[in-house]
Amino acid sequence: MRRVLLVLAVGMGVGAAGTARAQGEGAVVRVISEEAEVRTGPGFAYRTVYVATRGETLRAEARASRDYWFHVVLPDGTYGWIVGDQVLPLDVDPTAPGPPSFGARLAAAVFSPAPLVRSDVSLSFSAGVLGGEGMLLFRPALMLAPHLGLEAFVGETVGTQTDVIYYGGGANLYLWPASPVTLFIAGGAGGALGRKKADIYTVEPGHYAMANVGGGLLCALKKRITLRFDFRDYVVFGANYTQELKEYSGGLAVLF
Numbered sequence: 554m555r556r557v558l559l560v561l562a563v564g565m566g567v568g569a570a571g572t573a574r575a576q577g578e579g580a581v582v583r584v585i586s587e588e589a590e591v592r593t594g595p596g597f598a599y600r601t602v603y604v605a606t607r608g609e610t611l612r613a614e615a616r617a618s619r620d621y622w623f624h625v626v627l628p629d630g631t632y633g634w635i636v637g638d639q640v641l642p643l644d645v646d647p648t649a650p651g652p653p654s655f656g657a658r659l660a661a662a663v664f665s666p667a668p669l670v671r672s673d674v675s676l677s678f679s680a681g682v683l684g685g686e687g688m689l690l691f692r693p694a695l696m697l698a699p700h701l702g703l704e705a706f707v708g709e710t711v712g713t714q715t716d717v718i719y720y721g722g723g724a725n726l727y728l729w730p731a732s733p734v735t736l737f738i739a740g741g742a743g744g745a746l747g748r749k750k751a752d753i754y755t756v757e758p759g760h761y762a763m764a765n766v767g768g769g770l771l772c773a774l775k776k777r778i779t780l781r782f783d784f785r786d787y788v789v790f791g792a793n794y795t796q797e798l799k800e801y802s803g804g805l806a807v808l809f
Contacts, residue, residue, distance in 0.1 A: 723741020
């Protein structure tokens, strides 16, 4: 009965403007459905930017004067709108735990919610070293599930005598997709095209097959910044040629 009265009390706080302030400085909403989508605006036509799970609480800044939407603060410090039918508004959360530990406060200040849970596409840009040469790679990926992505790659290493273009595709298996920091196992195959420098005549160009295996780390920070680190072993081979290379790279990933 008490919860019903709280819902009615918050529901009556509708102003004449576009939004009304949520009641109380400590107003929060608790998710009561299995999942609740947070959108960029107060309507189902707006894009989903976050998916809250049952029991999660979000601070409510205001509510829309039309329909039943709350303007909430997300864990990464950004804002969104959540429909009132999926949450329970509360002035005080009676089940909230005590003050968080220093480690919990530090993690909340540094990391954002796991982006893999709500992403369909990933675009990664990596720079580092491959086979002792400077490397740049572009890696677009299609997320089949939070723990599995199919990834293509194309890029180039620039050497003193030969530039090599690498291309191909593979898969990434994310071990803890619900965590802002997750390890992944990766493998792929494709080709390597060696091109000699314009002023070098002793190095012959070549087109070889290539395979790689390894893994890396994905780290989601505040303000939707996601860092990616890759560590892989490559084998470049042809009819009369085999070479083993190592990749050490880092860069940015954009997931949406």
